Each structure stands twice: as structure tokens, then as C-alpha cells.
Amino acid sequence: MNIGRHDPQLIIVGIGNPGPKYQQTRHNAGIWVVDFIVDSLKLKLKRSHKSTLLAEGSWGGIDIVVAKPRTYVNLSGDSAEYLLSRYSLPTQKLLVIYDDIHIDVGKMRLRASGSAGGHNGMRSIINSLNTQDFPRLRIGVGSPDTGEDQIGYVLGKPTMSEKESIVKCVAGAVDCVEALLTENIDVAMDRFN
Known part of the structure; x- marks a missing residue:
């Protein structure tokens, strides 16, 4: 370990769109989880790069980085690439948290790797990192009704009832991330999927 250098065991990135216009949209469910973690651990997000806000801290004695891209969802790969480069970590140490319309409202799904599943933010990260081999936690926001515009739905x-379910899921997601961090991904998947 380098003296004076933060050596995180995990980088936790929540993706969504920046700014107040998008703050309460379904597409920002990943950011809601990061905000909950930041508040719980009493961290302070700071601009560290044109593409990223981050906070360094400790969770249960384990060094972590919590981050939010400052870009729109479809450019999230810039932030992920920057973070892995800054901390010289392999992709397996990057946890991406994001909304998923293929999962029921209030449910979550943790995976060790996988495809973008139609999510433009994940597509950007996979393309930037040139791999699908990194863990991800998907927060269910439900799917649009038949004929309803998908983009309009996520934005x-x-x-009110969906929001209540998602808020409960966000709290559960924080517990899931803690299990991933303090135990391992298999334990976290068994417990929370």
C-alpha cells in the first residue's frame, strides 16, 4: 500500500443524467444508490475530472471510491475508464449501478458480468473498457406500457407508489453493495437476487 494514497478495493459508480431536470427520473436510480451511500458514510463528492464526481472513503474498514459521472448516461464509459485508470484497478473492481426496465419496480439484480441489455450507459461503459467483465447492480424501474415510449418512460x-418501492430497493441495494464489499459477490447474489 502506498503511504498517502487511497487504494480502494472497489469503485462504486451510479449512472444517470446530471442536473436537476433529471434528478428524480427513473434513469437516475443508480445515482440514488450512490447518493444514499455518500450520505450514509458522510462522504463528500468532489469534481475530480471533467467527467466525474467522486468521494474516497472507507466502508467497514475497506477503502472505496464512490462516483457519479458528470456526463449523460450514454457517455458513462468516459467516467468508468477514467476511474479505473486513476486507481490502476482491473474492471472486476468496478461496480456499476443503474436502472433496468427489464426488472420489476423495487427489485434488484446483481451480476458479475453481462451484456448491456439495451442500456445505453452500459453499452458506453462496455465499449470504453472493451469488456463486459465487471459487476453490475441493476435497479428495477419497471417497463413502459405497450406502445409507451421507452425513452420517455426512463426519463x-x-x-408515488413506484417511488416508494424504488426507495426501499435503494436501501436494499446499499446492503447488497456492503455484502459484496465485505463478503463476496456470490454471497451478495445469493442474498439479494
Whole structure:
């Protein structure tokens, strides 16, 4: 370990769109998880790069980095690439948290790797890192009704009951991330999927 250098065991990135216009939209579910972690650990996000806000801290005695891209979802790969380069970590030490319309509202799914699944932010990260081999935690936001515009749906605000379910899921997602960090991904998947 380098003296004076933060050597994280995990980089936790929540993806979504920046700015107040998008803050409460379904597409920002990953950012909600990161915000919850930042608040819980009393961290302070700071601009570290044109593409990234980050906070360095410790969770249960384990060094972590929590980050939010400052870009729109479809450019999230810039931030992921920057973070892995800055901390000289392999992709397996990057956890990406994001919304998923293929999962019911209020449910979550942790995976060790996988495809983009139609999510433009994940496609950007996979393309930037040139691999699908990194863990991801998908937060279910439900799917649009038949004939409803998918983009309009994810950029829309959840109903009050959906929001309640997603908020409960966000709290569970934080517990899932803690299990991943302090135990391992298999334990976390068994417990939270």
C-alpha cells in the first residue's frame, strides 16, 4: 500500500443524467444508490475530472471510491475508464449501478458480468473498457406500457407508489453493495437476487 494514497478495493459508480431536470427520473436510480451511500458514510463528492464526481472513503474498514459521472448516461464509459485508470484497478473492481426496465419496480439484480441489455450507459461503459467483465447492480424501474415510449418512460418520474418501492430497493441495494464489499459477490447474489 502506498503511504498517502487511497487504494480502494472497489469503485462504486451510479449512472444517470446530471442536473436537476433529471434528478428524480427513473434513469437516475443508480445515482440514488450512490447518493444514499455518500450520505450514509458522510462522504463528500468532489469534481475530480471533467467527467466525474467522486468521494474516497472507507466502508467497514475497506477503502472505496464512490462516483457519479458528470456526463449523460450514454457517455458513462468516459467516467468508468477514467476511474479505473486513476486507481490502476482491473474492471472486476468496478461496480456499476443503474436502472433496468427489464426488472420489476423495487427489485434488484446483481451480476458479475453481462451484456448491456439495451442500456445505453452500459453499452458506453462496455465499449470504453472493451469488456463486459465487471459487476453490475441493476435497479428495477419497471417497463413502459405497450406502445409507451421507452425513452420517455426512463426519463419520466416514477409514480408515488413506484417511488416508494424504488426507495426501499435503494436501501436494499446499499446492503447488497456492503455484502459484496465485505463478503463476496456470490454471497451478495445469493442474498439479494
